[in-house]
Amino acid sequence: MFNIGDQVAVLDDNINGVVVGFQKEQIIVETTDGFTMTYFVNELVKINNSSKLEVFNSGQTLDAVLKEKELPKKRSFVKEKRSxxxxxxxxxxxxxxxxxxxxxxxxxxxxxxxxxxxxxxxxxxxxxxxxxxxxxxxxxxxxxxxxxxxxxxxxxxxxxxxxxxxxxxxxxxxxxxxxxxxxx
Missing domain, CATH: 3.30.1370.110 (Ribosomal Protein S8; Chain: A, domain 1)
Structure with missing residues (x-):
């Protein structure tokens, strides 16, 4: 089901990565942050590189929909420095x-x-x-x-x-x- 080099995402966490190996019933994933982690097959989902697919014929790409779902970045306010x-x-x-x-x-x-x-x-x-x-x-x-x-x-x-x-x-x-x- 998974091959080395496949891009995957962890189901219950905000972690993406690439399959780099296998260990018994687990899959070894190198995260986008550079960490190596192991997961069971049922904890991962394969990410297709064809993220430009049309979503529900709405004319929006998958990237656009995912970007909409992201939480807005917090604005930073510069505090004046006081002693x-x-x-x-x-x-x-x-x-x-x-x-x-x-x-x-x-x-x-x-x-x-x-x-x-x-x-x-x-x-x-x-x-x-x-x-x-x-x-x-x-x-x-x-x-x-x-x-x-x-x-x-x-x-x-x-x-x-x-x-x-x-x-x-x-x-x-x-x-x-x-x-x-x-x-x-």
Missing amino acids: KKDDFVLEIDLHIEKLVPSKRGMSNYDILTLQTETAKRQIEFAMRNRIPRIVFIHGVGEGILKAELDFLLGRYDNIVFQDADYQKYGLGATEVYFKQNANR
């Missing part, structure tokens, strides 16, 4: 539940003081380590923590801050940018 430093944003969640295991026994003043001290420590850390951006997640609430945070950030000369990305954080976050000094 890893630009992608990194230090996110600090100032919600009290994230800062202490239990807020039992803490007054509102104690909670607010802990939150602002944490923010101050993180600002100093970012300045020491030259981190370009921080996002403080403070939540919406009554706006007391946000007001304290704005007051704290306003005391630094080399900081610019604004509301963080609404789509990612909603209204409850402030994004801080550090101006880097060249002579430092």
Whole structure:
């Protein structure tokens, strides 16, 4: 049924090749990629070189029909190259539940003081380590923590801050940018 040199296709896989030999009940096929593989007779189908046959009298050749069946190639989009430093944003969640295991026994003043001290420590850390951006997640609430945070950030000369990305954080976050000094 198969002869050496016949072009074949594997039935259950997208592999084509040429018959190069026989081994007991199996056929040795060299794939179009150059690999040698063995298959049983019932796994292969012979490909006729007369692929220019008219298909169903429609006027289309077999090649044209097969080309139509191919999946469209994915378009490639060139991503702009950015450094890893630009992608990194230090996110600090100032919600009290994230800062202490239990807020039992803490007054509102104690909670607010802990939150602002944490923010101050993180600002100093970012300045020491030259981190370009921080996002403080403070939540919406009554706006007391946000007001304290704005007051704290306003005391630094080399900081610019604004509301963080609404789509990612909603209204409850402030994004801080550090101006880097060249002579430092």
